[in-house]
Amino acid sequence: MLALTGPGQTAGLSVFTEPLIEDLDISRTRLSGAYLAATLTGAALLPLVGRALDRFGVRSLATCAAVLFGAMLAGCATVGSIWGLTAGLAGLRLSGQGALSLLATTTVALWFTRNRGTSLGLVTSVGAAGISVTPVLTERLIAATDWRTAWLIQGLVIWAILIPVGLYVLRGRPPVTVLDTPSAAGDGWTVGRAMHTAAFWTIIATVCCQGMLTTAVAFHQVSLLGEHGLSPTEAAANFLPQTMAGLAAAFLVGALADRFPHASSSPPAWPC
Numbered sequence: 001m002l003a004l005t006g007p008g009q010t011a012g013l014s015v016f017t018e019p020l021i022e023d024l025d026i027s028r029t030r031l032s033g034a035y036l037a038a039t040l041t042g043a044a045l046l047p048l049v050g051r052a053l054d055r056f057g058v059r060s061l062a063t064c065a066a067v068l069f070g071a072m073l074a075g076c077a078t079v080g081s082i083w084g085l086t087a088g089l090a091g092l093r094l095s096g097q098g099a100l101s102l103l104a105t106t107t108v109a110l111w112f113t114r115n116r117g118t119s120l121g122l123v124t125s126v127g128a129a130g131i132s133v134t135p136v137l138t139e140r141l142i143a144a145t146d147w148r149t150a151w152l153i154q155g156l157v158i159w160a161i162l163i164p165v166g167l168y169v170l171r172g173r174p175p176v177t178v179l180d181t182p183s184a185a186g187d188g189w190t191v192g193r194a195m196h197t198a199a200f201w202t203i204i205a206t207v208c209c210q211g212m213l214t215t216a217v218a219f220h221q222v223s224l225l226g227e228h229g230l231s232p233t234e235a236a237a238n239f240l241p242q243t244m245a246g247l248a249a250a251f252l253v254g255a256l257a258d259r260f261p262h263a264s265s266s267p268p269a270w271p272c
Contacts, residue, residue, distance in 0.1 A: 002104040003130020008096020012134040042093030063166030069095040073155030117257025132243035135236035
């Protein structure tokens with residue numbers, strides 16, 4: 001599931017930048033603005049996905065997200081203006097990069113009670129590997145057909161694989177964990193309580209800085225490297241060594257998370 005979020009990730013969308021600028025006759029700045037607006041819109045709606053996940057469960061949300069993701073990919077194949085493109089990208093960012101990524105990691109967190117960090121590290125690593133391959137495959141697909149056909153084919157692939165996963169693979173309920181017990185629930189961290197700690201905002205600031213830098217570079221990576229003489233295929237292939245570093249880090253951090261003591265439910269260590 002995480003690997004197939006590639007068409008909605010910045011890496012997977014980066015190979016569309018040049019064809020979109022040329023065919024839709026828009027500037028790079030307008031395209032970047034559309035992507036910014038689309039990403040912020042998807043991020044603003046993602047908390048609603050989290051609430052729906054708590055209420056309806058992984059199986060239902062995964063199926064709905066797969067249907068929406070495939071539909072948005074097919075819809076992007078028909079865009080003819082910057083406004084339609086912005087709406088389509090917002091749908092891709094919400095359903096693909098947002099909802100399916102959230103579902104993939106949440107499923108592991110719910111189903112695994114031991115070696116959870118290692119399990120998350122494995123899922124993140126395999127998912128990142130799949131995402132890094134997406135630009136290369138997409139660039140070859142665009143070269144063989146065109147960008148509209150490439151988006152349409154991606155939508156059909158998402159429907160063919162992820163809808164059956166949601167319907168038939170993600171069945172049953174996760175095992176009962178310590179978080180499900182009444183005593184632990186009373187000591188759990190609520191959103192309001194977490195928001196009153198400096199640690200919460202420090203983590204958010206870190207993720208924001210990392211996200212802004214990597215998204216900006218990745219979205220224009222094909223163009224930036226093209227200016228230095230690399231072909232679109234060579235530029236897309238540069239995501240692979242980046243992913244290898246990410247794989248190593250994910251495995252290491254996941255293993256360390258299982259070895260170090262977990263945070264307790266004691267009062268915040270960094271009160272605001």
